[in-house]
């Protein structure tokens with residue numbers, strides 16, 4: 001696994017999807033076993049065959065990633081990002097892309113445990129968001145009662161929910177009910 005130095009949307013999406021699998025957000029442990037973890041990673045282009053130990057380590061990583069997304073200041077976020085990156089990232093190297101142009105890529109130690117490799121990938125992405133979009137893109141979900149957090153990499157920066165299909169709809173239904181209650 002090696003990661004482009006400044007291509008953050010994919011790693012940021014992985015960070016968000018990982019964080020919202022927790023019992024804190026979902027009420028149950030969604031990251032239940034290696035099969036679930038492998039499927040989640042596959043959706044983000046990471047091919048892995050996780051073990052039970054990997055699942056436990058990734059749950060701990062999830063806690064650390066949440067910590068970075070909940071930081072109060074950009075400096076705290078930067079410190080958290082540095083810790084994640086250091087777990088498995090090596091120095092950046094110039095690599096020629098398929099279009100012939102050179103780009104910086106960050107190799108990730110191939111012998112590092114899965115959770116450490118994911119930490120590096122997610123850390124690089126969160127650092128990219130911090131640099132390109134700013135700390136305010138690390139957000140808490142606005143749906144009432146939802147404890148989800150997420151990274152907003154949208155162009156406009158107006159994302160409000162950790163899980164738009166779920167939390168957005170919940171708010172929509174609640175608003176609709178209260179309007180009907182007022183009308184009735």
Ligand SMILES: [Zn+2]
Nearest residue numbers: 141146148167
């Ligand atoms: Zn939410």
